[in-house]
Amino acid sequence: MLNLIWFRNDLRLADNPALTYALQADQEAVALFIIHPDQHKQHGEAPAKLELIKAHMIDLVERLKKLGVRSIIKTLPWFDDVADYLIELAEVEPFESIFWNENYWLNEQQRDQQVTAALEPMGIKVNPYHSNYLLPPGTVRKGDSSMYHVFTPYKNKFIETMKSHYALPLSIPKGVVHKNSEETTSIDHQFNHDHFSADLVNMWPIGEQAAASRLKAFVQHNDYQQERDFPAIAGTSSVSPYLAIGVISANQCLAYMLKAHGESAFHSTWVSELIWRDFYNDLMFEYPKLAKHQTFKPQAVDHWHHNPELFEKWQCGQTGFPIVDAGMRQLLQEGWMHNRVRMIVASFLSKLCLIDWRLGEAHFMAHLLDGDLASNNGGWQWSSATGCDAAPYFRIFNPTTQSKKFDQEGAYIRKYVPELESVSNKEIHDPASEIRKKCAYQEPAIDYKVARAKALSWFKEKIEDLKNIHHKQASY
Numbered sequence: 001m002l003n004l005i006w007f008r009n010d011l012r013l014a015d016n017p018a019l020t021y022a023l024q025a026d027q028e029a030v031a032l033f034i035i036h037p038d039q040h041k042q043h044g045e046a047p048a049k050l051e052l053i054k055a056h057m058i059d060l061v062e063r064l065k066k067l068g069v070r071s072i073i074k075t076l077p078w079f080d081d082v083a084d085y086l087i088e089l090a091e092v093e094p095f096e097s098i099f100w101n102e103n104y105w106l107n108e109q110q111r112d113q114q115v116t117a118a119l120e121p122m123g124i125k126v127n128p129y130h131s132n133y134l135l136p137p138g139t140v141r142k143g144d145s146s147m148y149h150v151f152t153p154y155k156n157k158f159i160e161t162m163k164s165h166y167a168l169p170l171s172i173p174k175g176v177v178h179k180n181s182e183e184t185t186s187i188d189h190q191f192n193h194d195h196f197s198a199d200l201v202n203m204w205p206i207g208e209q210a211a212a213s214r215l216k217a218f219v220q221h222n223d224y225q226q227e228r229d230f231p232a233i234a235g236t237s238s239v240s241p242y243l244a245i246g247v248i249s250a251n252q253c254l255a256y257m258l259k260a261h262g263e264s265a266f267h268s269t270w271v272s273e274l275i276w277r278d279f280y281n282d283l284m285f286e287y288p289k290l291a292k293h294q295t296f297k298p299q300a301v302d303h304w305h306h307n308p309e310l311f312e313k314w315q316c317g318q319t320g321f322p323i324v325d326a327g328m329r330q331l332l333q334e335g336w337m338h339n340r341v342r343m344i345v346a347s348f349l350s351k352l353c354l355i356d357w358r359l360g361e362a363h364f365m366a367h368l369l370d371g372d373l374a375s376n377n378g379g380w381q382w383s384s385a386t387g388c389d390a391a392p393y394f395r396i397f398n399p400t401t402q403s404k405k406f407d408q409e410g411a412y413i414r415k416y417v418p419e420l421e422s423v424s425n426k427e428i429h430d431p432a433s434e435i436r437k438k439c440a441y442q443e444p445a446i447d448y449k450v451a452r453a454k455a456l457s458w459f460k461e462k463i464e465d466l467k468n469i470h471h472k473q474a475s476y
């Protein structure tokens with residue numbers, strides 16, 4: 001009997017139930033990896049993220065060989081092509097069961113439903129497992145079974161549930177070499193690493209062990225509570241690209257924390273951030289409209305300002321607000337941005353420039369190595385006051401104040417905005433005109449005070465419009 005393990009965003013051997021159960025009782029198994037270049041493009045994901053996925057895939061194929069599992073790497077343009085391909089594959093590799101770890105987003109769920117509908121009538125057993133989040137979406141609900149719309153009560157119930165369901169991550173299964181194990185891997189993909197530079201590989205070394213070492217070092221040092229808001233310090237774990245493609249699991253993150261800090265880790269700020277990841281995924285699961293880029297809250301007027309020139313300045317890190325420009329340039333250079341700065345640049349675009357948050361969301365997705373549909377959407381809707389439990393519209397970050405507070409000495413700014421390298425700590429957050437001229441750094445693209453006042457009245461008007469619409473609807 002042959003089992004097929006279909007790896008998706010779970011590129012790891014440890015804590016991988018699909019792999020573990022496919023190999024149970026010394027079963028012979030073959031691993032399948034599918035690269036979807038067109039689907040990836042349609043989802044607007046970063047080319048570098050696809051290269052990161054491929055690099056981890058190649059590493060995993062080698063490690064699977066040692067477990068006696070051979071691999072197939074297949075290129076198929078779209079998710080819709082998978083069901084037919086698997087029917088054909090079953091002719092050549094007569095698998096009787098297929099194993100995977102669940103993906104919960106709309107297109108992925110539709111793909112898996114198509115595959116199940118195609119394979120089950122052929123007598124092939126489909127075995128889905130939960131593995132990529134702390135808890136399966138749908139687990140944490142209010143007494144009336146509805147989804148929480150506020151994070152804190154969700155988190156409290158989540159922790160309670162997690163404590164009573166906690167299980168150690170699965171270890172790497174033992175493999176058994178079968179007669180076919182030595183066969184070469186079947187690859188129909190042209191690998192080219194154009195989008196994944198040596199610098200990026202240095203920043204995010206390839207392989208499950210490298211990711212685990214980073215995690216281990218982080219939980220042992222862990223001064224997260226004090227350091228997490230300062231972008232010049234490596235005070236956060238920077239494991240997000242690994243989590244996004246499943247090189248490590250959220251449960252492994254939790255397990256490392258529990259091992260290092262005991263039961264109190266359940267209530268730590270870092271675990272709370274992991275729960276935000278689950279929260280946004282759970283929201284997207286409950287409200288598939290979010291995967292279609294609709295706002296969580298109904299919007300009265302969805303006509304954001306059309307200002308391509310300003311948007312381009314924001315994209316390129318040329319707004320004249322040093323902290324904003326540093327963040328946007330970090331994104332372009334490294335495919336990553338510190339969370340505090342993500343909040344600053346997102347608030348800048350959606351609240352101060354009144355530019356549609358969806359443009360920002362798409363730009364992030366096109367460049368982030370950790371680009372994650374649910375977390376990115378959640379972060380953007382939080383920042384633009386359109387989301388669930390979002391920052392209210394009147395909470396508008398002042399980029400200069402944020403910069404003074406969180407990058408006091410300007411170290412982060414200097415790293416990414418070299419024009420300002422020689423500017424004093426005092427001046428660097430908002431240099432005077434003559435300094436800007438001297439450094440060839442541009443003037444602010446907007447006037448903060450004017451933009452803030454405009455934003456406040458614009459959002460207020462939208463809310464009033466919305467109330468009027470509801471009022472009219474109610475009186476019909």
Ligand SMILES: Cc1cc2nc3c(=O)[nH]c(=O)nc-3n(C[C@H](O)[C@H](O)[C@H](O)COP(=O)(O)OP(=O)(O)OC[C@H]3O[C@@H](n4cnc5c(N)ncnc54)[C@H](O)[C@@H]3O)c2cc1C
Nearest residue numbers: 236237238239240273277339342370371372375376379380
């Ligand atoms: C506008 C905006 C867009 C974002 N887009 C993404 C995205 O596409 N992908 C992504 O993984 N995160 C996103 N985030 C959340 C957060 O910025 C990153 O997860 C974090 O910066 C990653 O760095 P880290 O691994 O060092 O995080 P740590 O602070 O060490 O946190 C550990 C892990 O918890 C999760 N996490 C932390 N903060 C959040 C959060 N606010 N929401 C959801 N999960 C969180 C991440 O998986 C992260 O790796 C976004 C935030 C904002 C404000």
